[in-house]
Amino acid sequence: MFHGTTGKGNPVFLFNMGKMRVHNAQMYKLELNPFVRADRVQLDIRRLKKKEFRLAVWPDRLQALVKAQDFICPACSKIIRTGDEVEVHHIVPRAVGGISKLDNLVVLHSECH
Numbered sequence: 023m024f025h026g027t028t029g030k031g032n033p034v035f036l037f038n039m040g041k042m043r044v045h046n047a048q049m050y051k052l053e054l055n056p057f058v059r060a061d062r063v064q065l066d067i068r069r070l071k072k073k074e075f076r077l078a079v080w081p082d083r084l085q086a087l088v089k090a091q092d093f094i095c096p097a098c099s100k101i102i103r104t105g106d107e108v109e110v111h112h113i114v115p116r117a118v119g120g121i122s123k124l125d126n127l128v129v130l131h132s133e134c135h
Contacts (some may be wrong), residue, residue: 084110087129097134107132 026034054061087110093102102108111128114120 083124084108084129087124087127090124091129095131095134096128097130100131102129102131109135111135 028034054065056062056065088102088108091102094100095102108129109132111130112120112122113126113128116122120126
């Protein structure tokens with residue numbers, strides 16, 4: 023890490039980015055730019071399809087999680103109903119070593135996550 027001061031005496035820190043670890047990086051096709059509105063729409067559609075696929079693959083696990091929570095969202099204390107948009111949240115984040123086991127997951131409404 024480099025540190026120093028600007029001409030006005032303000033501190034400046036430069037970190038060696040080569041030693042930084044990247045978590046959950048989004049991979050984009052080279053022709054798609056997430057800062058262009060039309061491309062962002064395509065990326066959103068692709069992301070939603072992946073999310074639908076994940077939920078379709080794990081319906082039993084999702085149902086077990088909701089049932090273990092007595093069908094209550096822990097964030098807003100409202101009932102989770104069939105058809106509600108939900109997301110699975112890791113209690114201990116994966117970035118710090120959390121795993122995708124039932125005791126480390128909770129189901130939240132999408133707007134609560």
